[in-house]
Structure formats: structure tokens, C-alpha cells
Amino acid sequence: MNLPESLSVSGGHLFCGGADCVSLAEKFGTPLYVTNENHVTGNFRRYEAALKKYTNNVQLLYAAKANENPVIIQSLAREGAGADIFSLGEMRAALEAGIPAGILLFNGSSKTEADLRAAIEKDIMISVDSVDELRQIDAITKELKKTAKIGFRVNPAIEVPTHPKIATGIKNSKFGIPAEMILEAYREALSMEYVVPVGMHCHIGSQILEVEPFAIACGVIMKVAGEVTKIGVKLEFIDFGGGLGIPYHREGTVDKAPTPEEYAAAVMPVFLEGCKKAGISPAFWVEPGRWMVGESTILLTRVNSVKKVHKTFVNVDAGFNLLIRPAMYDSWHEVVVANKADQPADGTYTITGPICETGDIFGSDRALPSVVAGDLIAVLDAGAYGYSMSSQYNSRPRCPEVLVNGDKAELMRRAETYEEMTGCVVTPSWHRK
Ligand SMILES: Cc1ncc(COP(=O)(O)O)c(C=O)c1O
Numbered sequence: 001m002n003l004p005e006s007l008s009v010s011g012g013h014l015f016c017g018g019a020d021c022v023s024l025a026e027k028f029g030t031p032l033y034v035t036n037e038n039h040v041t042g043n044f045r046r047y048e049a050a051l052k053k054y055t056n057n058v059q060l061l062y063a064a065k066a067n068e069n070p071v072i073i074q075s076l077a078r079e080g081a082g083a084d085i086f087s088l089g090e091m092r093a094a095l096e097a098g099i100p101a102g103i104l105l106f107n108g109s110s111k112t113e114a115d116l117r118a119a120i121e122k123d124i125m126i127s128v129d130s131v132d133e134l135r136q137i138d139a140i141t142k143e144l145k146k147t148a149k150i151g152f153r154v155n156p157a158i159e160v161p162t163h164p165k166i167a168t169g170i171k172n173s174k175f176g177i178p179a180e181m182i183l184e185a186y187r188e189a190l191s192m193e194y195v196v197p198v199g200m201h202c203h204i205g206s207q208i209l210e211v212e213p214f215a216i217a218c219g220v221i222m223k224v225a226g227e228v229t230k231i232g233v234k235l236e237f238i239d240f241g242g243g244l245g246i247p248y249h250r251e252g253t254v255d256k257a258p259t260p261e262e263y264a265a266a267v268m269p270v271f272l273e274g275c276k277k278a279g280i281s282p283a284f285w286v287e288p289g290r291w292m293v294g295e296s297t298i299l300l301t302r303v304n305s306v307k308k309v310h311k312t313f314v315n316v317d318a319g320f321n322l323l324i325r326p327a328m329y330d331s332w333h334e335v336v337v338a339n340k341a342d343q344p345a346d347g348t349y350t351i352t353g354p355i356c357e358t359g360d361i362f363g364s365d366r367a368l369p370s371v372v373a374g375d376l377i378a379v380l381d382a383g384a385y386g387y388s389m390s391s392q393y394n395s396r397p398r399c400p401e402v403l404v405n406g407d408k409a410e411l412m413r414r415a416e417t418y419e420e421m422t423g424c425v426v427t428p429s430w431h432r433k
């Protein structure tokens with residue numbers, strides 16, 4: 001199999017960086033998320049270098065939702081990442097990781113007054129998703145007598161080749177303001193006392209395996225940028241969102257995932273040409289999440305039992321409460337028997353979790369070496385939208401996360417306890433004895 005760079009095989013065992021996954025599972029228990037830190041920081045450097053070949057006026061904002069572990073956010077903050085934040089929790093994590101407020105963008109289509117107030121108080125720029133939200137910002141800035149720098153999220157109305165649930169720039173998406181309504185929105189912002197429109201934002205979707213849609217969206221946005229410049233907006237940044245996909249299929253029909261270099265080659269000339277036409281020089285911002293962390297991480301899970309019936313089920317100790325992507329989007333994740341990583345396949349196996357739902361399947365009919373109870377399965381490419389979308393469904397406390405750096409491996413999050421899981425439960429008076 002075409003393993004991600006974060007992994008290798010030695011002596012029949014799967015390794016993450018310099019750490020033997022079989023030993024990690026013995027030491028920390030399973031289920032266990034394992035992340036290769038150097039892979040994450042290497043990704044950041046590569047993505048940034050690819051863009052900076054065209055202009056130095058570039059800022060990468062890590063999409064914190066992809067993997068919200070504060071340690072990961074801190075690793076990227078140290079590399080100079082800003083962050084795309086979507087909630088007060090993500091705001092707090094980004095600020096605590098040391099990311100300066102000036103390179104945070106508060107995104108989202110449904111912000112609360114508390115969200116807007118916190119962003120304004122902390123000088124964090126807001127990607128405004130509706131005129132209604134703009135007016136709420138106006139009211140808060142007047143009350144606080146404080147400036148708010150904003151951009152609008154533009155919906156470029158383009159089709160993107162990805163799962164419909166994660167295509168965000170299509171015409172009928174809930175996100176953004178249609179390009180034909182955007183001039184009015186900027187005009188209104190320009191008329192406000194404390195609101196300063198300085199940016200523009202778009203994000204067309206996630207897990208996109210072609211670069212053309214990014215270039216098309218960039219063309220639409222640059223045209224709009226030219227128009228808003230004419231009405232007096234001084235654009236300091238244009239944020240083109242995230243979305244670059246990763247190759248989840250690594251065997252058989254292997255995904256051809258574009259590289260950041262290919263992304264840059266497709267998008268940057270359109271951006272620079274648009275800037276020239278409009279006579280502007282905003283910074284180029286981009287918000288990758290999945291590409292930064294997706295391939296860096298595996299989910300290790302122990303085989304509880306093997307059931308040979310109409311097909312062979314491998315019952316493991318992790319369920320979709322820990323990695324919901326296959327159940328939610330029918331997403332493909334490769335699976336490897338981590339303690340038999342050099343053995344040839346001898347049959348087909350369906351990897352199922354312990355959750356009380358038929359859809360609790362990590363992979364169906366996968367060709368694997370002979371699997372028996374006690375074996376260790378690695379679910380690959382689990383770094384993006386894995387732990388961050390986890391839940392405690394079926395009253396299962398979340399598992400620990402280990403960070404590997406070279407041959408060092410330590411916890412970056414311990415397992416939840418039952419007490420923590422139920423710590424918010426309150427007993428109504430009539431239930432008390
Ligand atoms: C506004 C915004 N920016 C960035 C991202 C990150 O996307 P990805 O993880 O595909 O790079 C998302 C998620 O789709 C998003 O909604």
C-alpha cells in the first residue's frame with residue numbers, strides 16, 4: 001500500500017515516525033489516536049513555500065476544526081500559522097496557542113451576539129455571513145465605541161467535485177452572500193461608523209481532489225474584489241478558504257490528490273492577475289485544515305473478536321463515536337493490520353465497531369492478512385475531522401491521543417473518565433431521595 005509519509009513498516013510492524021505502533025498500543029491502550037508531529041509541521045512549511053513562490057504576501061490560517069487538540073494548534077502556531085475559527089472554543093484555543101489576534105478569522109454562518117462581541121473586543125476579524133449579522137456588529141461596535149474589521153464571505157456559486165454535505169460554495173449552500181448581492185453589503189458596511197471592511201472570504205468545500213474549482217472560485221472572487229475596490233473598499237486580505245483533499249484511497253483505485261504546488265500553480269496566477277487588474281495588493285490568505293493534519297494520524301484499535309458468518313466481521317474496540325467519517329459520509333479510510341503489516345492478504349474482512357448501529361463500519365470487505373482476536377488494526381488518515389468530530393455515544397468515554405516526534409511518543413490527551421463524561425449531569429429535585 002501507498003502509505004502516507006507519516007508511516008512506515010519495519011519488522012512486520014507499522015511505525016508512526018520512529019514509534020512502533022504495536023508498542024504504543026501496549027503502553028497507552030486502545031483505542032488510541034497517534035499523530036506524527038513532524039508530518040504536520042512539514043506540511044505547513046511545504047504549503048507555505050508553494051504559495052510564497054508567487055508572492056511573500058501570504059498567510060496560512062489553520063482550520064482549527066480539523067483537529068482541535070491545543071497541542072496541534074500550538075505546533076502550527078509556532079510555524080507562524082493563523083487560524084480559521086468557528087466558535088468561542090476555537091477562538092480560545094487559538095489565542096491560548098499564541099496565535100496573534102490579527103491572523104485569526106472568525107467564520108461561521110450563525111454567530112451569536114457573544115461570538116461577535118468577543119471577536120470585536122479581542123480585535124479579531126470577522127467573516128460576515130449576512131447583512132443581518134453586519135447590522136448586529138454595527139450595533140455592538142457603537143455600544144463599545146470600538147472598531148471592527150470585517151470581510152464578507154462570498155458565495156461564488158460553483159459546483160465542486162466532493163461529497164454534497166461538504167460542498168460549501170454551491171448556489172444553494174447556507175454559507176456566504178451571493179456575488180450579485182455583495183456590493184450592497186460592502187456599501188452598507190462602508191457607511192457604518194465603526195465597521196471597516198478590509199477583507200473578503202470564500203470557501204468552496206472540502207476534500208476537493210482537483211485544482212480547477214479553486215482557480216475558478218479565485219477568478220470569481222477577484223472580479224468581485226475589483227468591483228468592491230471601485231466603491232471604495234480597501235482590501236487588506238482575500239481569504240480563499242481551505243479544501244485541498246488528501247488521497248484516502250491508497251490501494252487499487254488510488255486517489256490522485258493535487259499537491260500544494262499544483263494548487264499554487266493553478267490559483268496564484270489568477271490571484272495576481274486579478275490584483276493587477278484591480279490595482280490592489282491584498283495578502284493572499286488560505287485556510288487548509290485536512291491537508292495539514294489528515295495524513296498525520298492513525299486510529300489504533302484492538303480486535304475483540306472475529307465472526308465468520310455470511311462474511312467475516314472483525315469486531316474492534318473503536319467505533320464511529322471516535323471516527324464518524326465512514327458512517328457520516330461513506331468515507332473511505334484504509335485499514336492496516338499494524339502487527340502484521342508485512343503479511344500478504346488472505347481474505348476479505350469487514351471492520352466493525354462496538355456501537356449499537358449497523359452503520360458502525362470502518363471498512364467493508366477489505367483484503368487483509370489473516371485477522372484474529374488480539375490483532376491491532378490501524379485506520380489511516382484519521383487526523384482531520386477524526387477526534388474533533390468524536391462523541392460519547394453509547395456512553396463511551398473518548399480515547400487518548402499520543403503525539404510522536406521522531407522516536408519520542410507522549411500523550412497529548414489522556415482518556416476521558418466515566419466521571420468526566422457524566423460530570424455535567426444534574427439530578428432534578430424530584431429524582432433526589
Ligand atoms: C470556512 C472554512 N475554512 C476552511 C475549512 C477547512 O477545509 P479543509 O479541511 O477541507 O481544508 C473549512 C471546512 O470545510 C471551512 O468551512
Ligand SMILES: N[C@@H](CCCC[NH3+])C(=O)O
Nearest residue numbers: 065166206207325384385
Ligand atoms: N467534516 C468533513 C469536512 C467538513 C469541513 C468543515 N467545513 C469531513 O470529515 O470530511
